Amino acid sequence: MMMISEAEAVVMDVLWREAPRTAEEILAEVGPAQNWQEGTVKSLLNRLLRKKAVHAERDGRRYLYRPLLKREQYVQQESKGLLDRLFDGRVAPLVAHFSEQRKLSKKDIAELRKLLKELDDEQS
Amino acid sequence: MMMISEAEAVVMDVLWREAPRTAEEILAEVGPAQNWQEGTVKSLLNRLLRKKAVHAERDGRRYLYRPLLKREQYVQQESKGLLDRLFDGRVAPLVAHFSEQRKLSKKDIAELRKLLKELDDEQS
DNA sequence: CGTGAGTATTTACGCATGTAAACATCGTTT
């Protein structure tokens, strides 16, 4: 399974928010924050093309880029990887970890409650 | 903050389970599964030494290695990284993600319930 | 048609990684 790197994921993020986009638009959105030059974004786009994570469609002299890899797929790969490596593939220990580190916000807790409730409901 | 690589983490894992250990013991435990030669483990140990993630104490002709980096620290770094990159730093969306993917086991759910209950109790 | 601006593609380069071979060191055995 073709893995995309962290810098590449930053570019994907832009495309996940809205597509299609030109290289220029991507640079405009991400360049300032990442301190990237034009060439950097172009390179990343090309690597993403080679990895079949994006598709490019010609539009006059430039290209319109769209994501092929879905955000869900990427998130899934990444989180499953972490979970398997560190928490034996199970979710509860992960949450417990954050709980111990006091990294659960009020909001988190409330949302988790709600989530469990919903699971309960659809269960019956 | 000095990051350790995935292969290096495999070696750390052995040391986290039990320490101190010799290079030979580490190889014995991890070599078969990873298909690693002796040199590979030695190299990884040296990189870990340079990164101050393990400590080596001479014992006759060999060394005894112990972890300096704590498993908790490592887990913390890794999970915070993922959480920040993909879930805006919050735990509930992560769990929701797994829930949507039907990746929550019965056991997970039960444990999460218990966890929330405990938070509730200590709250009061 | 030649040129220049706008784009994209190729090449580069240093550093980390995965993997290991080559080399060095140091007690032990003739």
Next chain:
DNA sequence: AAACGATGTTTACATGCGTAAATACTCACG
């Protein structure tokens, strides 16, 4: 003391990544 075996250290090498300079392509314009 010389050679050997065990162990650690150095060096190597391909690949990927982050970053970008160099180069190539493509229209619109003079």
